[in-house]
Amino acid sequence: YPPDVTRNFSIIAHIDHGKSTLADRLLELTGTIKKGHGQPQYLDKLQVERERGITVKAQTATMFYNYMRENAEASCASPLAGRSYLLNLIDTPGHVDFSYEVSRSLAACQGVLLVVDAAQGVQAQTVANFYLAFEADLTIIPVINKIDQANAEPDRVKEQLKSLFDLDPKGALLTSAKTGEGLSKVLPAVVERIPSPKGLIASPLRMLLLDSHYDEYRGVICHVAVVDGMLRKGDKIASTATRQSYEVMDVGIMHPELTPTGLLLTGQVGYIVTGMRSTHEARVGDTLHHGQTSVTPLPGFKPAKHMVFAGVYPADGSDFEALSHAIERLTCNDASVSVTKETSGALGMGFRCGFLGLLHMDVFHQRLEQEYGAQVISTTPTVPYIFEYTDGSKITVQNPAMLSSQPGKRQTSAREPIVIATIVTPSEYVGGLITLCCERRGVQLEYNFIDSQRVLLKYKLPLREIVVDFYDELKSMTSGYASFDYEDAGYQEADLVKLDIMLNGQSVDALASIVHSSKAQYFGRKVVDKLRKVIERHMFDVAIQAVVGTRVVARETLSAMRKNVLAKCYGGDVSRKRKLLEKQKEGKKRMKRVGSVDLPQEAFHQLLQNK
Ligand code: GDP
Ligand code: MG
Numbered sequence: 001y002p003p004d005v006t007r008n009f010s011i012i013a014h015i016d017h018g019k020s021t022l023a024d025r026l027l028e029l030t031g032t033i034k035k036g037h038g039q040p041q042y043l044d045k046l047q048v049e050r051e052r053g054i055t056v057k058a059q060t061a062t063m064f065y066n067y068m069r070e071n072a073e074a075s076c077a078s079p080l081a082g083r084s085y086l087l088n089l090i091d092t093p094g095h096v097d098f099s100y101e102v103s104r105s106l107a108a109c110q111g112v113l114l115v116v117d118a119a120q121g122v123q124a125q126t127v128a129n130f131y132l133a134f135e136a137d138l139t140i141i142p143v144i145n146k147i148d149q150a151n152a153e154p155d156r157v158k159e160q161l162k163s164l165f166d167l168d169p170k171g172a173l174l175t176s177a178k179t180g181e182g183l184s185k186v187l188p189a190v191v192e193r194i195p196s197p198k199g200l201i202a203s204p205l206r207m208l209l210l211d212s213h214y215d216e217y218r219g220v221i222c223h224v225a226v227v228d229g230m231l232r233k234g235d236k237i238a239s240t241a242t243r244q245s246y247e248v249m250d251v252g253i254m255h256p257e258l259t260p261t262g263l264l265l266t267g268q269v270g271y272i273v274t275g276m277r278s279t280h281e282a283r284v285g286d287t288l289h290h291g292q293t294s295v296t297p298l299p300g301f302k303p304a305k306h307m308v309f310a311g312v313y314p315a316d317g318s319d320f321e322a323l324s325h326a327i328e329r330l331t332c333n334d335a336s337v338s339v340t341k342e343t344s345g346a347l348g349m350g351f352r353c354g355f356l357g358l359l360h361m362d363v364f365h366q367r368l369e370q371e372y373g374a375q376v377i378s379t380t381p382t383v384p385y386i387f388e389y390t391d392g393s394k395i396t397v398q399n400p401a402m403l404s405s406q407p408g409k410r411q412t413s414a415r416e417p418i419v420i421a422t423i424v425t426p427s428e429y430v431g432g433l434i435t436l437c438c439e440r441r442g443v444q445l446e447y448n449f450i451d452s453q454r455v456l457l458k459y460k461l462p463l464r465e466i467v468v469d470f471y472d473e474l475k476s477m478t479s480g481y482a483s484f485d486y487e488d489a490g491y492q493e494a495d496l497v498k499l500d501i502m503l504n505g506q507s508v509d510a511l512a513s514i515v516h517s518s519k520a521q522y523f524g525r526k527v528v529d530k531l532r533k534v535i536e537r538h539m540f541d542v543a544i545q546a547v548v549g550t551r552v553v554a555r556e557t558l559s560a561m562r563k564n565v566l567a568k569c570y571g572g573d574v575s576r577k578r579k580l581l582e583k584q585k586e587g588k589k590r591m592k593r594v595g596s597v598d599l600p601q602e603a604f605h606q607l608l609q610n611k
Helices: 019-029 047-052 096-107 124-135 154-165 183-193 317-332 358-372 427-439 470-477 517-534 574-589 601-608
Strands: 006-013 060-066 084-091 111-117 139-145 206-215 219-228 230-232 236-239 245-247 250-254 258-260 263-265 269-273 287-290 308-314 338-344 348-355 376-378 385-389 394-397 411-426 443-449 454-462 483-493 496-503 513-516 542-548 551-558 591-594 597-600
Touching (some): 019 060, 060 269, 111 154, 139 154, 139 183, 219 230, 348 358, 427 443, 496 517, 517 542, 517 551, 517 601
Parallel strands (some): 006 084, 006 111, 111 139
Antiparallel strands (some): 250 269, 308 348, 411 454, 443 454, 591 597
């Protein structure tokens, strides 16, 4: 299969528009997987992916497709006809949090199928994904899916594609991945419209490392795209990034599981096994080449940028080892999470983790609990702030507790990450959404009707304002009808202050946050109120304060009261008395102590989950 009969493509779509189902159908059509193989969404391998209907890690699958036989309409005179094609379907994660992964998968493609739900139309992630493909100069084939639905309006979707993306409505395919309607047109369009890969077989080998995963039996498996030349089993290869060399012990394609082929040609996508010890050796975006030749590295990928940080602590302070082990195993397959150890006065030993975005963080927590059974407390997510001082020094703060006012150092500027948010909504909700964005310090950039009833809004928003509950608010405000996505837009100066939470004068490090000065009182009040409800009375007064510098912005006092468990005991039942005392002791263990004040474990859960 030389490059002229190879096609590399991805399917991109807003969540739930049918990307995985369409991928399944194409794999079935080509006999790559059996029909009704029992597990829908073949490419979504992780449990959390199935549950959330999103793809977390990009997967590839190779299909063989006979253009002539499968497509009765293809004329015999066509130069493409009568040939068997090698089609590589490279799955992309469904959310722009993962734009790092999306752009990796697109790097090996020449075209995409842009799937849009015929009833829901273009949504926020459709827009974001379109631009990723467009900027990568890929051929875009619009696929209007779910045309079997009663409320399908394919013509309206065509109008949106034209007005937003300038895509010719005549080029759109109409499909139902459910009933099978229109599916026979998809692969012929892939063969006809998507160009073949450009590389040269005669050139020295260059391949792009797309991804890697760890297999218990075979070790590190690298997914690669051969850009130039040819790779055979037994070849000696080297990395331009690490200068390490390896022997290729196995090479093949994903058809749909690891299928050895002994070689990979220019334009092909497959896997290699090289005896790498850990996935950290496999630098995504690295160029691999034959050991004896030197090559110009291929343009790599932008390294993952961590936009959201949270502390992750064992729910039971003593479980640090177990959590540590779980995190290590998980990051072995997800190099996009950054992990550093940290210690909190209130929560003990734990980790500060950096994520690409909100969904990435949620998925990580969910996997941690599901796949490794680790119970965790995570602190309120924060974003990386940059502070500059009069002496010219600059720090990036990933943990608000770390920001201390050092004597002799005066802050000259504070900057916070901002994003461009795209919201697509039915027009009746526009008013509410504009209010929401204003409250979150947003600046409107765009307000456009994309058809007669739907509006696309663009806002510049501080990332800090959307990391906690923006998405939930947006969904509940619009009964789930609005969609939302965002992209990184750099940094902007802001009037930021550290908000400390104090219990009887002791600050609770895990509850410190960095906020806009105009909102210090609002946030301070919120936390103080919550704390008042969850802290039990002590034998002394407990002052709960939210403090900025030396200024108290909110305060509550919990008056003293002796909690007497024995009051309920009538008479002299000694064993019952002892039991109760033991129970009280146990309860104490589950407390986190801040100075002289006990904070129940639950308090952290409730506070940090922002409920
Ligand atoms: P993804 O998030 O884009 O991967 O979407 P999925 O493939 O997981 O599909 C989301 C939901 O839509 C699933 O419940 C599918 O069964 C359903 N679905 C997919 N394609 C069609 C279709 O053509 N018609 C109908 N009625 N439902 C579909
Ligand atoms: Mg899916």
